Each structure stands twice: as structure tokens, then as C-alpha cells.
Amino acid sequence: MKIFITGIAGFLGSHLAKFYINKGHEVVGNDTLVGGYRDNIPNKAVFHKIPCEDNSSLKKLFQGVDIVINTAAYAHEGLSIFSPHTITSNVLGGSVSVFSAAIASKVKRIVHCSSMARYGQIKPPFKESDIPKPVDPYGIAKLASENILINLCEVHDTEYNIAVPHNIIGPNQKYDDPFRNVASIMINLMLQNRSPIIYGDGKQKRSFSDVRDCISCIDVMATDKNVKSQIINIGPGDENYITINELFEIISNKLKFNKKPDFYPDRPNEVKYSSCSSDKAQKLLGYKTKFSVEESIDTIIKYIKERGTKKFLYNYDLEIINEKTPETWKNKLF
Numbered sequence: 588m589k590i591f592i593t594g595i596a597g598f599l600g601s602h603l604a605k606f607y608i609n610k611g612h613e614v615v616g617n618d619t620l621v622g623g624y625r626d627n628i629p630n631k632a633v634f635h636k637i638p639c640e641d642n643s644s645l646k647k648l649f650q651g652v653d654i655v656i657n658t659a660a661y662a663h664e665g666l667s668i669f670s671p672h673t674i675t676s677n678v679l680g681g682s683v684s685v686f687s688a689a690i691a692s693k694v695k696r697i698v699h700c701s702s703m704a705r706y707g708q709i710k711p712p713f714k715e716s717d718i719p720k721p722v723d724p725y726g727i728a729k730l731a732s733e734n735i736l737i738n739l740c741e742v743h744d745t746e747y748n749i750a751v752p753h754n755i756i757g758p759n760q761k762y763d764d765p766f767r768n769v770a771s772i773m774i775n776l777m778l779q780n781r782s783p784i785i786y787g788d789g790k791q792k793r794s795f796s797d798v799r800d801c802i803s804c805i806d807v808m809a810t811d812k813n814v815k816s817q818i819i820n821i822g823p824g825d826e827n828y829i830t831i832n833e834l835f836e837i838i839s840n841k842l843k844f845n846k847k848p849d850f851y852p853d854r855p856n857e858v859k860y861s862s863c864s865s866d867k868a869q870k871l872l873g874y875k876t877k878f879s880v881e882e883s884i885d886t887i888i889k890y891i892k893e894r895g896t897k898k899f900l901y902n903y904d905l906e907i908i909n910e911k912t913p914e915t916w917k918n919k920l921f
């Protein structure tokens with residue numbers, strides 16, 4: 588099969604590319620390299636450095652493609668409150684361009700990566716049947732892109748599935764981005780003997796999932812003829828559900844780090860308790876949590892140590908700077 592992966596230099600995109608190359612498929616992808624690393628892309632994948640917004644180029648590249656997996660996005664939930672134009676035009680505009688080009692080029696199936704941010708402040712664990720109430724522009728744009736995908740695929744008879752990943756961690760994740768990827772950011776800072784930054788009291792809880800537990804689920808959504816028109820959470824249920832303070836403790840113990848974290852005020856609208864039901868993923872995709880947070884952290888430490896720590900890059904403009912904008916971003920404290 589010929590599989591096209593948008594965002595191929597990113598975390599999930601590069602793992603998917605490696606997975607399909609190992610299975611003997613032809614893999615092509617695009618990326619702007621704003622949020623991913625060039626050397627994440629496997630050598631055997633064909634890479635095009637073009638943005639998803641370049642609809643006419645995508646239309647040509649999608650000729651003869653069987654499956655498009657859309658992982659490209661500025662996956663910046665917290666930042667979207669302060670840079671809503673940058674984030675939503677990317678998340679929504681880029682995705683719709685991918686859907687349009689894929690349908691025009693007669694791609695058989697589109698798999699779109701949404702986000703648990705689609706659910707917002709509802710009661711956890713979030714179920715696919717819940718009515719979503721996103722509380723930030725990123726979540727709202729992700730939900731809108733899902734709705735547009737469903738609408739277009741129904742009209743034009745194209746197969747689709749929507750994956751809802753949540754807090755997947757592992758190597759290949761950007762660790763020099765001050766706006767996202769808490770575990771990788773903490774490790775990058777602590778390996779430089781710098782205290783990590785925690786927003787609020789650190790008691791916010793997240794279910795971390797290992798990328799090795801998630802890639803096969805996205806594959807089922809891409810290739811299983813019996814799994815169609817589905818929205819499915821990808822990740823653990825209440826396993827690996829820990830506070831950010833506990834995440835810090837795990838990494839501290841592994842790195843023998845003996846400083847305390849620096850606490851900063853809560854970020855506006857940050858969801859305190861965020862976990863997803865994995866019942867549907869278990870049933871339809873064979874999801875099983877095999878790796879603990881400790882095991883995932885080991886792989887990230889190894890990855891960052893091998894590549895070396897990095898200075899943080901502020902790749903996204905802050906559009907709204909006021910008293911609510913985190914000081915860490917305004918004053919570039921990372």
C-alpha cells in the first residue's frame with residue numbers, strides 16, 4: 588500500500604512512518620519542520636517539505652495514495668488561548684486542506700488525529716459518546732475539523748476514522764518547545780540541572796500512554812475494513828493516571844535530580860483532571876497498556892541524552908500579551 592503521513596517529522600508521524608516501512612509499505616509524507624525534527628524521518632520514507640495548506644501540491648502528491656494519516660498540527664492547547672489565530676488557522680485550515688486534497692485525489696481512507704482537548708471540562712473519564720465541550724481554541728478547532736471531515740466523507744463516499752490521542756509520550760517528541768510536551772521539557776531542563784516549571788499546584792492529573800502501545804491502534808484505524816466512521820480514544824483508561832508532581836518525582840528519581848520544581852500560576856482554562864475511557868479502543872483496536880510511565884520515561888531520557896540537551900525555541904508568536912499570559916512565555920523563562 589501507499590501511505591501518506593502528514594506531519595511525518597513529528598512524534599506520531601515519524602513512529603507511524605517507521606512502523607509502515609517495517610511492514611514493507613511505501614511511505615510518503617510532508618512536514619514544515621516547525622514542530623518536528625528532520626532526522627526523525629526514516630530514510631526509506633519520501634519526504635516533501637511543504638505545508639498542509641498547499642492544497643494543489645498535496646492534490647498531486649496524493650495521486651495513487653491508498654491511505655492518508657493526518658498527524659500534522661500545531662498541537663498547542665495552552666498556547667491557543669494566547670495565539671488563537673496561529674493555532675486555529677493551522678489546526679483547522681491545514682486539516683481541511685488535507686481532507687479536500689485526499690478526497691479530490693480519490694484516496695480510499697483518511698485517518699485524522701484529533702485530540703482529547705475536544706472534550707473540554709466534562710466529567711472524566713471522557714467517553715466517545717459524551718457531548719464535547721472544548722474550552723480553548725485548539726479543542727474547538729480540533730472538533731470543527733472532525734465535523735468537517737465527517738461531512739465531506741459522507742458526501743463524497745470516502746472512508747474515515749478519527750483517532751483521539753491523549754498524552755502519548757516517547758522518543759522523537761520535540762523537547763525544545765516551551766509550549767508543549769511536559770515530560771520531554773522536564774527531562775531537557777533537568778539534564779541541564781535546571782528546575783522544571785510546573786503551572787498551578789501540580790495536582791492536575793493526566794493519563795500518560797507509551798507510543799509503543801498506541802501505534803498499532805492507529806494502524807487498525809487505517810487498515811481494518813471493519814473499523815470505519817469511528818471516533819476512538821487512543822491511550823489508557825485509568826492506568827498511568829498521575830499528577831504532574833508525580834511525573835516530576837519519577838523523572839527526578841531517575842536522574843537523581845535534587846532541586847525542587849519552580850511553581851507558576853495556573854494557565855487559564857487548563858483542564859485539571861483529564862482522562863479518557865479506553866473501552867472502545869480495547870474492543871475495536873485491541874488496545875492494552877503494556878508500558879508504565881517509568882518505562883516510557885526511560886526511553887525519553889535515552890533519546891534526549893543521545894541527541895544532547897537543547898536550548899528552547901520560541902517558534903510561535905504570542906498574539907495576545909496581557910496579565911493572563913504566562914510569565915514563562917512572555918519573559919522566555921524556559
Ligand SMILES: NC(=O)c1ccc[n+]([C@@H]2O[C@H](COP(=O)([O-])OP(=O)(O)OC[C@H]3O[C@@H](n4cnc5c(N)ncnc54)[C@H](O)[C@@H]3O)[C@@H](O)[C@H]2O)c1
Nearest residue numbers: 594597598599619621622623638639659660662702754755
Ligand atoms: N502526542 C499526543 O499525545 C497527542 C495528544 C493529542 C492529540 N495529538 C494530535 O496528534 C497529532 C500528532 O501529534 P504529535 O504529538 O505527533 O505532534 P508533533 O508536533 O510532534 O508533530 C506534528 C508535526 O506536524 C508538523 N506540522 C504542523 N503543522 C503543519 C502544516 N500545516 N503542514 C505541514 N506540517 C505541519 C510539525 O512540524 C510536526 O512535525 C496532532 O494532530 C496532535 O494534535 C497528539
